[in-house]
Amino acid sequence: MPLWSRDDFLAAISGNVRGDVSNHVTGISIDSREINDGDAFFAIQGDNFDGHDFAERAIEAGAAIAICQIGRFEEGSGPFPRLEVVDVLGALEGLGEASRARVKGIVIAVTGSVGKTSTKEALRIAFRTFGEVHASIASFNNHWGVPLSLARMPADVATGIFEVGMNHPGEISPLTKMIRPDIAIITNVEAVHMEAFNNVLGIAAAKAEIFEGLESGGAAILNRDNKYFSYLSEIAEEKSAKIVSFGENKQADIRIEDLILKPDCSVVKARIFETKLTYKINAPGRHMAMNSLAVLAAVHVAGKDLARAALALAEWAPPIGRGSRHEFQLGSETLTLIDESYNANPASMRAAILTLGQSDVTAGGRRIAVLGDMLELGEQSGALHAGLSEAIANAGIDLVFTAGTDMESLYDALPSLLRGGHEVDAAALAKSLPKKIGPGDVVMVKGSNGSRMMDVVAAIESWLRGN
Ligand SMILES: Nc1ncnc2c1ncn2[C@@H]1O[C@H](COP(=O)(O)OP(=O)(O)O)[C@@H](O)[C@H]1O
Numbered sequence: 001m002p003l004w005s006r007d008d009f010l011a012a013i014s015g016n017v018r019g020d021v022s023n024h025v026t027g028i029s030i031d032s033r034e035i036n037d038g039d040a041f042f043a044i045q046g047d048n049f050d051g052h053d054f055a056e057r058a059i060e061a062g063a064a065i066a067i068c069q070i071g072r073f074e075e076g077s078g079p080f081p082r083l084e085v086v087d088v089l090g091a092l093e094g095l096g097e098a099s100r101a102r103v104k105g106i107v108i109a110v111t112g113s114v115g116k117t118s119t120k121e122a123l124r125i126a127f128r129t130f131g132e133v134h135a136s137i138a139s140f141n142n143h144w145g146v147p148l149s150l151a152r153m154p155a156d157v158a159t160g161i162f163e164v165g166m167n168h169p170g171e172i173s174p175l176t177k178m179i180r181p182d183i184a185i186i187t188n189v190e191a192v193h194m195e196a197f198n199n200v201l202g203i204a205a206a207k208a209e210i211f212e213g214l215e216s217g218g219a220a221i222l223n224r225d226n227k228y229f230s231y232l233s234e235i236a237e238e239k240s241a242k243i244v245s246f247g248e249n250k251q252a253d254i255r256i257e258d259l260i261l262k263p264d265c266s267v268v269k270a271r272i273f274e275t276k277l278t279y280k281i282n283a284p285g286r287h288m289a290m291n292s293l294a295v296l297a298a299v300h301v302a303g304k305d306l307a308r309a310a311l312a313l314a315e316w317a318p319p320i321g322r323g324s325r326h327e328f329q330l331g332s333e334t335l336t337l338i339d340e341s342y343n344a345n346p347a348s349m350r351a352a353i354l355t356l357g358q359s360d361v362t363a364g365g366r367r368i369a370v371l372g373d374m375l376e377l378g379e380q381s382g383a384l385h386a387g388l389s390e391a392i393a394n395a396g397i398d399l400v401f402t403a404g405t406d407m408e409s410l411y412d413a414l415p416s417l418l419r420g421g422h423e424v425d426a427a428a429l430a431k432s433l434p435k436k437i438g439p440g441d442v443v444m445v446k447g448s449n450g451s452r453m454m455d456v457v458a459a460i461e462s463w464l465r466g467n
């Protein structure tokens with residue numbers, strides 16, 4: 001079965017057919033560089049590029065049809081097969097909605113300040129033991145990522161899993177109305193993306209928009225340990241959602257009874273209502289164990305077998321840049337590099353610092369944090385950076401290297417014993433750092449994507465390989 005038969009595709013989007021549109025649609029793309037045969041190419045207007053400039057190229061690369069704005073190509077011009085619409089993004093949204101409407105399986109939406117992608121990937125692993133899963137790729141969670149992910153969902157999936165993100169109020173509302181989740185998860189509410197908000201309560205309110213699209217009889221899965229739990233559950237209750245809570249709190253429906261944290265994995269003893277389960281996850285850190293509780297909450301709500309899901313979670317390891325570990329043999333010792341360079345905000349920084357603090361080091365080895373700027377924090381940025389100092393000192397970190405203007409605030413706030421060095425940016429740190437680390441060390445590198453700490457990771461790796 002094609003993803004979209006020609007007729008279903010054309011029925012889902014109102015527009016004018018031009019050229020020879022006779023093929024079925026087997027995939028959806030908005031990037032002309034990544035076209036597969038049979039794709040429908042949506043010529044989206046982005047910040048830097050206009051998809052219309054690549055529409056003909058997409059067809060040459062094998063796309064079955066291009067969706068373009070009316071008037072962008074002259075009538076009768078370019079015989080390439082296309083569907084002309086008033087609004088290309090609107091057409092993608094319409095297709096996303098049609099996609100949702102034809103699915104009979106369970107649909108899950110995941111939002112929260114941190115842990116969306118990790119939780120989404122863990123859900124994918126747990127739910128695929130029960131049938132075909134379709135989940136958003138990467139962090140496709142915004143105004144184009146969500147409709148694109150929806151439109152790509154095969155009609156017969158057992159479970160659809162969608163990440164939903166936001167940078168400002170009102171963003172989640174239309175996305176959740178497209179997704180119409182049966183289960184909505186809010187991993188947590190923390191001070192991230194503060195630029196468009198006066199305070200964290202504003203963020204909680206924006207996250208609560210996720211319930212606006214919840215199907216009737218749907219469930220809200222909420223973090224019982226989070227400060228905004230009561231606030232969020234009240235809003236969910238107004239929507240008649242079934243509330244299921246997770247966390248360490250004794251009142252949580254899904255809770256951790258015991259947690260064994262290892263450098264490269266955790267063993268979780270959990271209680272899911274009346275069921276007790278012990279399972280292993282290969283994503284280290286308390287925060288990942290918490291995410292796994294949200295996953296089991298969803299499995300419970302879906303009425304699926306908890307033991308099978310928990311067993312599957314052993315396959316869940318952190319993706320590159322989100323806590324992935326690399327070990328290097330240096331003589332008889334190892335150096336462990338923890339790559340957290342994919343992104344950072346105060347909440348995930350604290351989680352990564354705690355995890356580093358729990359890492360075993362051999363005699364002489366040190367727990368070293370290498371930190372780049374956390375971006376998009378608005379006016380409080382300096383204070384939020386400096387505020388990490390206490391967490392670092394308490395976690396048992398031995399040495400800290402920093403890069404970037406905001407991180408300088410943290411560097412200055414650190415006890416002098418912990419100060420390893422500060423550089424203006426990641427490029428400078430990439431040069432100076434590698435020779436300062438050695439056998440036995442556990443080195444965790446983290447910063448917002450834009451801070452380019454992945455360059456520091458690469459520099460360490462190439463230095464160690466050369467040694
Ligand atoms: N529950 C959590 N609490 C704190 N930090 C977390 C949590 N889950 C994941 N993280 C960390 O946050 C960062 C981003 O994780 P990710 O799953 O990509 O989140 P998102 O998709 O919300 O940006 C990573 O460093 C990850 O280790």
Ligand SMILES: [Mg+2]
Pocket residue numbers: 116117118138139141163
């Ligand atoms: Mg994400």
